[in-house]
Amino acid sequence: MSECLSLRERHFGPGLDNPADPVWLAHLELCQDCRLAFQALPHVDCALSEIARLPMAVPSFDTIAGAAAGAARSQRRRRAVRRSAPFFYTALGTAALAAGLIVAVLVGRAHQLAPKLLTEGAEIQATSEAKSAVLSTGARIRLEAGSLRLASSSSEHQSLVLSSGRVSLEVPKLPAGSTLSVRTPDAEVRVHGTRFQVIRTGKETQVHVAEGLVEVRPEGVGRPVQMLRAGESATVASAEDYREGLRHSTLAALDHGQFGAAEKQIGQLLGTSPDVAQQAEAQALLAWSFSARGKRSEAIARYRQSLALLPRSQRPLWAENACVELAILVQQESQQQSTGTWAECLGRFPDGVHAALARSRVHSTK
Amino acid sequence: MTDKRDENILFFPGEIGERALRARLTAGEDAAYRECYQQYAPKLMRVLGGILRNKARAEELLQETFVAAFRSIGNFRGEVSLGTWLARIATNRAYNAIRDEARAKRTAPPIAEDRVALLEPNVEGRDLARKVLAILGQMDPAKKLALLLQAEGYTVAEIAEISGEPRGTILARLSRSRAELSLRMVQAGLVTEAVPAASMQERP
Numbered sequence: 001m002s003e004c005l006s007l008r009e010r011h012f013g014p015g016l017d018n019p020a021d022p023v024w025l026a027h028l029e030l031c032q033d034c035r036l037a038f039q040a041l042p043h044v045d046c047a048l049s050e051i052a053r054l055p056m057a058v059p060s061f062d063t064i065a066g067a068a069a070g071a072a073r074s075q076r077r078r079r080a081v082r083r084s085a086p087f088f089y090t091a092l093g094t095a096a097l098a099a100g101l102i103v104a105v106l107v108g109r110a111h112q113l114a115p116k117l118l119t120e121g122a123e124i125q126a127t128s129e130a131k132s133a134v135l136s137t138g139a140r141i142r143l144e145a146g147s148l149r150l151a152s153s154s155s156e157h158q159s160l161v162l163s164s165g166r167v168s169l170e171v172p173k174l175p176a177g178s179t180l181s182v183r184t185p186d187a188e189v190r191v192h193g194t195r196f197q198v199i200r201t202g203k204e205t206q207v208h209v210a211e212g213l214v215e216v217r218p219e220g221v222g223r224p225v226q227m228l229r230a231g232e233s234a235t236v237a238s239a240e241d242y243r244e245g246l247r248h249s250t251l252a253a254l255d256h257g258q259f260g261a262a263e264k265q266i267g268q269l270l271g272t273s274p275d276v277a278q279q280a281e282a283q284a285l286l287a288w289s290f291s292a293r294g295k296r297s298e299a300i301a302r303y304r305q306s307l308a309l310l311p312r313s314q315r316p317l318w319a320e321n322a323c324v325e326l327a328i329l330v331q332q333e334s335q336q337q338s339t340g341t342w343a344e345c346l347g348r349f350p351d352g353v354h355a356a357l358a359r360s361r362v363h364s365t366k
Numbered sequence: 367m368t369d370k371r372d373e374n375i376l377f378f379p380g381e382i383g384e385r386a387l388r389a390r391l392t393a394g395e396d397a398a399y400r401e402c403y404q405q406y407a408p409k410l411m412r413v414l415g416g417i418l419r420n421k422a423r424a425e426e427l428l429q430e431t432f433v434a435a436f437r438s439i440g441n442f443r444g445e446v447s448l449g450t451w452l453a454r455i456a457t458n459r460a461y462n463a464i465r466d467e468a469r470a471k472r473t474a475p476p477i478a479e480d481r482v483a484l485l486e487p488n489v490e491g492r493d494l495a496r497k498v499l500a501i502l503g504q505m506d507p508a509k510k511l512a513l514l515l516q517a518e519g520y521t522v523a524e525i526a527e528i529s530g531e532p533r534g535t536i537l538a539r540l541s542r543s544r545a546e547l548s549l550r551m552v553q554a555g556l557v558t559e560a561v562p563a564a565s566m567q568e569r570p
Contacts, residue, residue, distance in 0.1 A: 005542065008541055008542060008545040009537075009538045009541040009542060010541070011541070012541040012542070012544045012545040012548070013537055013538075013540055013541040013544070014516055014522070014540055014544070033549055034545075036548075036549065036552045037545050037546075037548040037549040037552065038548070039557075040548045040549075040551055040552045040557040041544065041548050043548070043551060043556065043557040044544050044547050044548045044551065046494075047494055047495065047498040047547075047551065047556075048498075048513065048516060048517035049517065050494050050495035050498070051412065051416070051495045051498060051499060051514070051517045052412065052517045052518055052519065053495070054412060054495050056408045056411045056412050056415070058407045058408050058411045058425075058428070059407075059425045059428065059429060061399075061400050061403045061404065061407075063429055064403070064429050064432055064433055064436075065400075067432075067433040067436065067437075068396070068399035068400070068403070068432070068433075068436050069396060069399075070437075071394075071399065071433075071436035071437050071439065072394040072395065072396050072398075072399055072436075073394065074394070074437070074440075075391070075392055075393065075394035075439065075440055076393070076394030077394075078440055079392075079393060079394060248389065251385055251386060252386050252389070255383055255386040353521050353523065
């Protein structure tokens with residue numbers, strides 16, 4: 001009996017078909033139950049598919065419409081709270097900044113402290129208390145948190161780097177052609193003569209302008225440059241958040257058949273210096289868009305590029321889908337060449353959801 | 367693109383479609399809730415019906431499943447597909463209901479239940495499916511669930527996710543269940559045309 005159970009596990013599974021196993025054939029000669037059950041196995045699959053085809057009277061959605069509407073409302077509320085939180089904190093930050101500047105001015109005047117001159121390559125850190133410094137152009141800096149480095153300094157351009165923290169600047173009117181910028185990982189803030197503050201948090205950069213005009217250039221191709229006037233603020237999302245937003249809208253565009261818009265967004269996504277896995281997925285999405293538009297050879301090239309980019313140790317579902325899509329497209333071009341592509345699918349995703357299909361196509365296209 | 371679909375393949379539109387639906391659900395779009403119900407309810411109703419063998423109870427649990435899912439959609443992170451997640455909620459509720467009913471029967475005298483033959487109004491011309499469902503009703507619940515989910519097209523990996531058991535366990539269980547169902551179908555005379563009459567007569 002235990003032999004029956006062990007052999008049945010090997011020969012009755014879905015998609016398993018190994019009739020040439022001599023042990024199994026010998027067992028079938030001896031065991032009538034196994035023989036009868038094995039002969040009737042196709043009827044099991046037939047019966048199971050009949051069950052799945054049974055017409056089913058499902059209660060109308062209206063019976064749960066009230067609960068669904070309540071859940072939808074709740075989701076919208078949660079989303080609204082998530083969206084409004086940054087504005088609340090921005091307003092709070094601006095108020096705190098204004099108060100901070102007033103206090104700083106009062107304290108600075110009271111003590112008549114001469115701030116330190118910041119030279120090229122020098123860095124200041126505000127660990128326990130705010131630090132002040134001036135640049136050779138006369139720009140006054142107050143670093144309230146984090147660290148700030150003067151990366152380059154010439155008569156035309158001075159560049160400060162703020163990796164994290166909060167800095168306020170008061171820049172006198174600079175000579176024509178001369179600029180000063182503050183770089184964060186998310187954006188470059190350029191000024192000519194103004195008073196402003198840059199805050200770099202973990203995931204975004206905030207810019208608040210007190211006087212003058214500031215140019216904010218977010219990192220990444222195609223992201224719009226913003227010009228901020230006195231009293232205006234801007235929050236620049238991190239490149240990672242921006243990429244995630246683009247990816248989401250690309251998927252939605254593909255889903256709605258807006259292939260032109262999807263391809264444009266993929267181009268923007270690729271312009272934001274994504275990592276290798278993100279590049280690979282973007283190429284696969286582009287390939288799928290080409291395939292949907294009937295551009296088979298371009299789609300094949302993109303799928304190949306995508307799979308070549310993705311490290312073999314990574315096996316996300318989209319990559320397996322891309323591999324199978326590629327094999328199907330290649331098979332439409334040439335039955336003979338597709339064998340290798342199906343074999344590649346099988347080799348790369350041996351336990352994947354399409355492994356059985358790839359295995360059967362490898363045999364059938366040989 | 368659609369004409370190239372193979373029923374065994376999960377294509378980009380499926381996954382993309384599902385992600386888009388999830389995004390719309392979490393954004394609180396009313397129409398998305400109706401679409402989600404219309405897309406997944408028939409499949410889940412068949413699974414619940416197969417487990418419970420009671421149409422009214424299956425409908426009730428189907429509604430409870432969707433209400434619970436909609437309320438907690440904000441916590442769904444997409445580690446598994448939406449269909450798998452819904453099936454997991456539905457099967458958990460079905461087995462909880464079976465346990466509760468069994469407990470109630472032990473402590474109270476049996477009540478004449480208004481049990482209706484599940485799917486009865488819809489099975490005209492589906493005699494085989496109806497008889498096989500009856501056979502499934504006699505099998506071990508775990509085996510029955512595996513076969514019902516396989517019938518609905520869930521992969522071994524997805525059945526493992528729904529049941530909360532390792533993939534290897536599910537694969538072995540599916541093999542054993544298919545063998546048992548096959549034998550029971552033979553014994554019930556559902557496959558006599560494929561099996562030589564002599565073989566059947568030799569049986570003790």
